[in-house]
Amino acid sequence: MLIFQLISEFFITGLFAVGGGLATIPFLSAMTTKYDWFTTETLTTMIAISESTPGAMGVNMATYVGVHMMGLVGGVVTTLSLVAPSIIVICIVAQFLNQFKESKIVQSIFYGLRPAVVALIVVACSSIFMQVFLIGRTFENMQLNILNATVFLFVFVLYKWKKLNPILIIVMTACLGILLQL
Amino acid sequence: MKEYIELYLLWFKLGLFTFGGGYAMLPLIEREVIEKKGWSTQEEILDYYAIGQCTPGIIAVNVATFVGYYRKGILGAICATLGIISPSLVIISLIATLLPQFQDLAIVQHALSGVGIGVCVLMTSSIIKLWKGSIKDKIGICIFVVSLVIAYMIKTSTILVVVLAGICGILVKNVVRSKGDAQC
Numbered sequence: 001m002l003i004f005q006l007i008s009e010f011f012i013t014g015l016f017a018v019g020g021g022l023a024t025i026p027f028l029s030a031m032t033t034k035y036d037w038f039t040t041e042t043l044t045t046m047i048a049i050s051e052s053t054p055g056a057m058g059v060n061m062a063t064y065v066g067v068h069m070m071g072l073v074g075g076v077v078t079t080l081s082l083v084a085p086s087i088i089v090i091c092i093v094a095q096f097l098n099q100f101k102e103s104k105i106v107q108s109i110f111y112g113l114r115p116a117v118v119a120l121i122v123v124a125c126s127s128i129f130m131q132v133f134l135i136g137r138t139f140e141n142m143q144l145n146i147l148n149a150t151v152f153l154f155v156f157v158l159y160k161w162k163k164l165n166p167i168l169i170i171v172m173t174a175c176l177g178i179l180l181q182l
Numbered sequence: 183m184k185e186y187i188e189l190y191l192l193w194f195k196l197g198l199f200t201f202g203g204g205y206a207m208l209p210l211i212e213r214e215v216i217e218k219k220g221w222s223t224q225e226e227i228l229d230y231y232a233i234g235q236c237t238p239g240i241i242a243v244n245v246a247t248f249v250g251y252y253r254k255g256i257l258g259a260i261c262a263t264l265g266i267i268s269p270s271l272v273i274i275s276l277i278a279t280l281l282p283q284f285q286d287l288a289i290v291q292h293a294l295s296g297v298g299i300g301v302c303v304l305m306t307s308s309i310i311k312l313w314k315g316s317i318k319d320k321i322g323i324c325i326f327v328v329s330l331v332i333a334y335m336i337k338t339s340t341i342l343v344v345v346l347a348g349i350c351g352i353l354v355k356n357v358v359r360s361k362g363d364a365q366c
Binding site: 014018022024026030044052056059060072075079082091094105109110112117118121125132151172178180 | 197198199200201202203204207229232233234235236237238239240241242243244247248251252256259260263266267269270271273274275277278279281289292293294295296297298299300301302303304305306307308309312313315316317322323325326327329330333334337338340341343344346347348349350351352353354355356
């Protein structure tokens with residue numbers, strides 16, 4: 001049943017996504033291949049909306065998927081499933097905070113985990129990048145979308161140079177999308 | 183009872199007034215939790231952040247759970263967590279319900295195509311920052327490349343990669359180092 005699939009997928013995401021909101025993107029991206037819940041295009045919209053609305057990005061994305069699939073009930077279910085592992089794990093860790101902080105084992109796990117999480121996020125984002133920057137679905141007739149790539153470079157340099165707010169970037173690219181008929 | 187409601191309301195406020203979560207929330211937490219309420223000290227909050235990053239789940243949620251737990255035990259942790267997720271539930275539910283009704287309009291289509299580029303900009307910037315903070319030596323690069331290949335070949339291998347990388351970290355730090363390898 002859909003509701004149980006949503007609960008288990010988001011509980012697992014909450015349990016294995018280490019490093020915050022961005023780390024949930026690989027799990028969401030895997031959902032696009034595992035189920036036909038949403039497309040990469042919808043995922044891109046979800047990320048944009050989650051970044052530019054209040055609240056933690058990971059929570060927003062979980063809510064979005066839930067509402068997208070099953071309305072308000074779905075939103076409540078996916079969000080609670082996502083945070084349930086946090087409540088359990090943190091309540092356990094809180095008992096021995098100092099040992100955890102100084103534990104060599106925990107530090108060595110994270111020594112290995114951090115580069116892997118970056119790799120997972122890169123792979124998950126590559127499907128978004130392909131959807132934005134490539135025209136043509138099959139390998140033979142693939143082409144770089146030059147207009148999109150130009151806009152990307154322009155906005156990226158502006159973002160880094162002027163240290164703009166992420167929300168402003170979303171608003172700005174939305175306006176550019178309308179102006180340039182992207 | 184009053185204190186549980188207070189916990190819920192404070193984290194509701196923090197969830198409502200911060201964008202992006204994570205460290206974006208820190209200044210507001212400093213003002214509300216440390217200065218106004220006196221529930222935690224600066225060092226405690228930074229500890230919660232440090233641990234919230236290396237425990238599963240959303241960082242901001244983990245920090246909220248910590249503050250709630252130390253204040254009022256498990257029920258306090260639940261109240262704080264529910265507080266921080268409630269604004270998301272309301273706002274995202276509205277947007278996710280309304281957006282499909284406008285999604286077919288040409289102007290919305292163009293805006294969303296543009297926003298796709300914005301998402302790529304933000305993601306690229308986040309990935310560069312993450313790379314700098316996470317990959318500091320040759321072993322890190324090796325773990326990155328191997329994870330990248332596995333994740334690319336098998337699209338649903340996320341958990342596998344996370345578990346393997348953790349084991350790899352333990353092995354490298356404890357086995358290799360005890361043999362006298364200096365490079366970690």
